[in-house]
Amino acid sequence: MTTPLPPPKKKDPALRTRQPTLPPGNRSREAQGLTAMAAVGRFALQICAACGQVQYPPRQVCVNCLGDILPWRDTDPGGSLLAETRLHHANDLFFRDRLPWRLGVVRMDAGPSVVAHLAEDCRQGMRVRLSLNLDRGGHAVMNARPETPGPNSEDDLQLRELTTDPKDRRVLIVNGKTELGLALTQGFKAAGAREIFVGHAEPWKASAALNAIRALDGVTLFPLDVTDTDSVQELAAILGGKVEIMVNNSYHLRPGGAVDRLDMNVSREEMDIHYFGLLRLAGTFGPALRARGADGAHGACAWVNVLSAYAQINNPAFGTYSASQAAARSLAQCLRAELSPGGVRVVNAFVGPLDDEWHQMVPPPKLMLDTVAERIVDALQKGLEDISIGAVAEEIAERLVENPKEIEREITL
Amino acid sequence: MDPVMGKPPARMGYEGVAVCVPVTIPYSKYSLRSAHWFCGRALAELIKVAGIAKDQVDGFCISSFTLAPDTAVGLTQHLGVSPRWLDHIPMGGASGAVALRRAARAVQCGDAEIVACIAGDTNHVDSFRKTIASFSQFANDAVYPYGSGGPNASFAFLTDYYMRQYGARREDFAKLCIAQRDNALQNPHALMKRPLSLEAYLDARPIADPLSLFDCVMPCAGAEAFLVMSQDRARSLSLPFVTILSTIERHNAYPDDPIQIRGGWAMDVEGFYDLAGIGPEDIDFMEAYDDYPVICFMQIEDLGFCGKGEAPEFVRRHDLTTTGDFPFNTSGGQLSVGQAGAAGGSLGLVEAIRQLSDSCLGAAVTGARHGLISCFGMINYDRGLCSAAAILSRGSG
Numbered sequence: 001m002t003t004p005l006p007p008p009k010k011k012d013p014a015l016r017t018r019q020p021t022l023p024p025g026n027r028s029r030e031a032q033g034l035t036a037m038a039a040v041g042r043f044a045l046q047i048c049a050a051c052g053q054v055q056y057p058p059r060q061v062c063v064n065c066l067g068d069i070l071p072w073r074d075t076d077p078g079g080s081l082l083a084e085t086r087l088h089h090a091n092d093l094f095f096r097d098r099l100p101w102r103l104g105v106v107r108m109d110a111g112p113s114v115v116a117h118l119a120e121d122c123r124q125g126m127r128v129r130l131s132l133n134l135d136r137g138g139h140a141v142m143n144a145r146p147e148t149p150g151p152n153s154e155d156d157l158q159l160r161e162l163t164t165d166p167k168d169r170r171v172l173i174v175n176g177k178t179e180l181g182l183a184l185t186q187g188f189k190a191a192g193a194r195e196i197f198v199g200h201a202e203p204w205k206a207s208a209a210l211n212a213i214r215a216l217d218g219v220t221l222f223p224l225d226v227t228d229t230d231s232v233q234e235l236a237a238i239l240g241g242k243v244e245i246m247v248n249n250s251y252h253l254r255p256g257g258a259v260d261r262l263d264m265n266v267s268r269e270e271m272d273i274h275y276f277g278l279l280r281l282a283g284t285f286g287p288a289l290r291a292r293g294a295d296g297a298h299g300a301c302a303w304v305n306v307l308s309a310y311a312q313i314n315n316p317a318f319g320t321y322s323a324s325q326a327a328a329r330s331l332a333q334c335l336r337a338e339l340s341p342g343g344v345r346v347v348n349a350f351v352g353p354l355d356d357e358w359h360q361m362v363p364p365p366k367l368m369l370d371t372v373a374e375r376i377v378d379a380l381q382k383g384l385e386d387i388s389i390g391a392v393a394e395e396i397a398e399r400l401v402e403n404p405k406e407i408e409r410e411i412t413l
Numbered sequence: 414m415d416p417v418m419g420k421p422p423a424r425m426g427y428e429g430v431a432v433c434v435p436v437t438i439p440y441s442k443y444s445l446r447s448a449h450w451f452c453g454r455a456l457a458e459l460i461k462v463a464g465i466a467k468d469q470v471d472g473f474c475i476s477s478f479t480l481a482p483d484t485a486v487g488l489t490q491h492l493g494v495s496p497r498w499l500d501h502i503p504m505g506g507a508s509g510a511v512a513l514r515r516a517a518r519a520v521q522c523g524d525a526e527i528v529a530c531i532a533g534d535t536n537h538v539d540s541f542r543k544t545i546a547s548f549s550q551f552a553n554d555a556v557y558p559y560g561s562g563g564p565n566a567s568f569a570f571l572t573d574y575y576m577r578q579y580g581a582r583r584e585d586f587a588k589l590c591i592a593q594r595d596n597a598l599q600n601p602h603a604l605m606k607r608p609l610s611l612e613a614y615l616d617a618r619p620i621a622d623p624l625s626l627f628d629c630v631m632p633c634a635g636a637e638a639f640l641v642m643s644q645d646r647a648r649s650l651s652l653p654f655v656t657i658l659s660t661i662e663r664h665n666a667y668p669d670d671p672i673q674i675r676g677g678w679a680m681d682v683e684g685f686y687d688l689a690g691i692g693p694e695d696i697d698f699m700e701a702y703d704d705y706p707v708i709c710f711m712q713i714e715d716l717g718f719c720g721k722g723e724a725p726e727f728v729r730r731h732d733l734t735t736t737g738d739f740p741f742n743t744s745g746g747q748l749s750v751g752q753a754g755a756a757g758g759s760l761g762l763v764e765a766i767r768q769l770s771d772s773c774l775g776a777a778v779t780g781a782r783h784g785l786i787s788c789f790g791m792i793n794y795d796r797g798l799c800s801a802a803a804i805l806s807r808g809s810g
Contacts, residue, residue, distance in 0.1 A: 023558050023561070024546065024553075024557050024558045024561055025558070026546070026547065026553050026557075027553065027554055027558075028550050028553065028554050030554070031553075031554035031555070056555070057550075057551045057554045057555035057794060058554065063668075082570075082574055082671055082672045083569075083570040083571070083573040083574040083577075083672055084570075084573055084622075085562075085566055085569035085570055085573060085621045085622050085623075085624075086619075086621070086622045087560045087562045087565070087566060087569075087620075087621045088618070088619045088620055088621065088622070089562065089565065089620045089621065090560055090561045090562055091541075091542045091545060091546070091561045091562070091563055092546070092557075092561030094561075095560050095561050095562075101560045103559050103560050103562070103566055103570075104570075105570045105574075105671075105672055105795060107671040107672070113671050113672060113795055114555075115555055115556050115559050115566075115570075115794075115795060116559070117559060117560075124573065124574075124577060135558065137558075139558065141558055141559065142555075142559075
């Protein structure tokens with residue numbers, strides 16, 4: 001059984017905060033293929049196209065037949081634990097700060113032997129399941145857990161270094177005045193968040209969602225307008241050192257493109273909320289999150305951006321909206337690089353049309369807001385980095401890989 | 414046997430080859446010197462003892478991790494030598510026996526007359542960490558990011574598996590480590606100067622379960638070297654020498670074993686003793702590669718002293734000190750002398766030359782005629798890839 005997660009303690013301002021360090025990140029190009037799989041939660045290894053041999057560690061030439069076509073394919077993650085150790089000494093600062101550290105050698109049913117991080121409730125000889133996870137440095141690592149995890153298995157401290165589990169962490173949800181904001185608040189509450197801070201702008205405007213949030217326990221409301229630098233700065237001064245998971249869920253959807261509807265005000269608002277809004281949040285909350293990336297088992301760990309799938313490919317029916325989402329996505333990549341020294345993960349959740357008032361005229365399939373919240377919480381619990389939520393977003397992601405020109409011509413979703 | 418080509422040709426022996434001038438550049442835990450210094454001083458010592466000029470050495474076998482970015486090539490200019498035969502052996506702990514067999518063939522074939530085999534490394538305060546942080550592509554991608562334990566973690570796995578599979582106990586590993594420490598106490602070069610007790614071994618600080626402090630070698634700086642030449646040349650220089658009865662070398666053996674329980678020795682052991690014309694029962698002492706005790710157990714098994722999984726019982730039944738019935742790592746081995754990088758792969762070989770040419774620094778094995786040297790190196794991913802061995806015999810110089 002796994003030792004239960006110790007409850008978070010009130011921060012003692014007299015104590016030094018542990019500075020973030022990262023696990024070794026020197027990887028070959030081949031090994032970055034693992035990172036691509038871990039980022040989306042797949043367990044895939046290179047399989048030789050000619051002979052079917054499963055390869056690990058990654059390489060450029062098949063260990064069996066010397067073929068050089070080694071596509072990444074989903075692979076059986078099962079295996080048995082051959083040997084284990086608990087390190088009491090490490091040469092690298094990241095692990096030195098976290099000793100003892102458990103490791104094992106797993107013989108995969110698919111063939112290769114794999115060195116893996118090892119859950120506390122694994123024992124030699126046991127059947128285990130491997131997963132590919134991103135480590136704090138953003139690189140893929142193998143992680144082994146029992147095939148049937150025991151009690152509290154999510155509390156494993158090593159696992160919490162790989163995932164960004166909301167349990168016992170404090171979450172800031174930027175916009176509480178939408179149905180999505182309510183669904184997210186409920187989702188994080190259900191996931192065991194320690195405290196939820198919810199922002200709200202435009203005080204003159206009533207919101208049923210905000211009223212529902214206000215009625216929840218463990219939730220505190222704060223004025224926050226992402227289009228107002230002073231407002232964002234003020235809240236960062238109050239909450240910056242407390243936020244462990246940031247959820248930027250603000251959006252502003254209006255139909256229209258460039259030729260058919262030149263509306264600079266709408267276009268500016270979209271940029272102001274999606275792009276400059278993220279920029280303001282990043283510049284004010286980012287430094288504090290990054291500095292608290294190694295602050296114990298409940299330290300800062302993730303920054304979630306709820307982005308439209310149209311950030312990846314412009315939908316001319318929402319042309320300027322798509323463009324501002326693309327700007328936000330690009331900035332999110334910058335944020336990812338800038339937060340990575342703190343071990344804080346930037347999670348981009350690409351969503352298709354939501355089933356809310358602003359998507360009234362969009363034909364189904366539309367996404368249930370609870371589904372969006374569930375998938376985001378699940379992604380954090382699994383430690384993913386990029387997720388496509390719903391049939392539309394998933395199809396866009398697939399078609400972009402298959403033929404970006406095709407989807408550019410034929411986007412009708 | 415190849416059904417088309419018939420029986421493979423018989424291996425040539427090492428007739429006429431002499432191995433001599435065992436040299437050690439004393440070890441230190443850390444050094445400000447470079448690997449070039451250690452290799453250069455080893456060459457200076459070799460030619461001084463041999464009574465030859467620098468330019469009479471016309472072949473070099475070099476092994477070093479910390480020489481980087483240089484290789485043996487850069488070293489020639491550094492040391493001002495113009496050899497006609499040059500080899501750089503990047504095999505770490507296996508480099509000693511591999512250098513020996515290559516140099517021997519070069520001398521036999523006349524490609525070189527006198528080959529200096531030099532293995533040396535420095536140890537700066539941070540060089541061990543740097544070496545293991547970029548040891549191999551597979552290690553970078555699939556081992557070092559997992560706890561950055563280096564070889565400690567890799568050998569912890571092998572030890573854990575071996576103990577459960579074959580019933581080895583920590584006391585069995587302790588017996589080997591304690592015997593080697595006893596041997597080391599008479600070797601002035603050994604960095605470990607105090608006896609090791611069973612209690613001290615068992616109570617030592619844990620490093621990577623089941624390994625604790627005295628299971629792990631201490632990285633240090635130093636060099637080991639020797640010369641290979643014809644026996645006629647050795648006699649003309651009045652150098653005591655030893656002869657080579659057999660050698661083997663194997664890389665990436667048994668890749669399908671899920672975890673390492675044996676090394677390449679097991680693949681080649683039969684031919685090894687056939688060429689030597691003697692068997693394990695004729696071996697008077699063994700110098701095995703000992704960065705961790707579990708690998709010693711595998712070598713004892715794979716080189717025919719007992720069956721697979723029987724080394725724990727073998728060690729319980731034998732006395733491994735220089736006066737015992739199975740003298741083992743007679744200079745103290747790396748576990749007690751220190752691991753001077755790639756020189757660790759030649760420590761046992763140089764000690765064997767001393768044992769068989771009556772030039773021991775420490776205790777001599779009485780009446781020793783045949784010594785077995787076994788080498789192992791390079792944990793590239795999950796196992797050591799290089800294995801080699803040699804049997805040396807007292808020469809008739």
